[in-house]
Amino acid sequence: MKPTILYDGYCVLCNGVVEFLQARQKPGALQYVAQQSPRGQQLLAAAGLADLSTSTVVLLEDGRAYLRSAAALRALRQLRFPWPLLYAFILIPPFLRDPVYNLIAHNRYRWFGRLPRE
Numbered sequence: 001m002k003p004t005i006l007y008d009g010y011c012v013l014c015n016g017v018v019e020f021l022q023a024r025q026k027p028g029a030l031q032y033v034a035q036q037s038p039r040g041q042q043l044l045a046a047a048g049l050a051d052l053s054t055s056t057v058v059l060l061e062d063g064r065a066y067l068r069s070a071a072a073l074r075a076l077r078q079l080r081f082p083w084p085l086l087y088a089f090i091l092i093p094p095f096l097r098d099p100v101y102n103l104i105a106h107n108r109y110r111w112f113g114r115l116p117r118e
Contacts, residue, residue: 002031005075006043006058009034013104013112014057021075029078055105068105069097 005021007014018032033040035054044050047065049058059071066074073090076083089097104111 001060002028003059003061003075003078004031004033004043005071006033006035006040006060008054008057008108009036009040010115010117011054011108011112012115013108015115016112021079024079024083026078026080030075055102055108069094069101072101073097 005018007018009015021030022032033043035041035044035052035058041050043060044052044058047058047060049065052058052067056067057071059066059074061074070090073087076086078084
């Protein structure tokens, strides 16, 4: 299975990031699944993450699940140049990266909006 990003399908910011990634990814490099979808729920359960908050982005790659900033940074490796260069931020320890991620994730609806549930 190709690397799969599980994202909050109701989050305006998250959907914008998905569009950004789709426009810049290497052909067929990533697939995207909303966490709230039946397929998203199935993938989360299979990864042992069924109870995970939708505020956490997940990258499923090579049988592993990467969360928060690690997921975002690893996804950048699947984009066309120059975006993979940003993967160097993985050298910053997660205890410094993830609080920034968590701040944005916690405020994403307030700052960017929420899509209506269908």
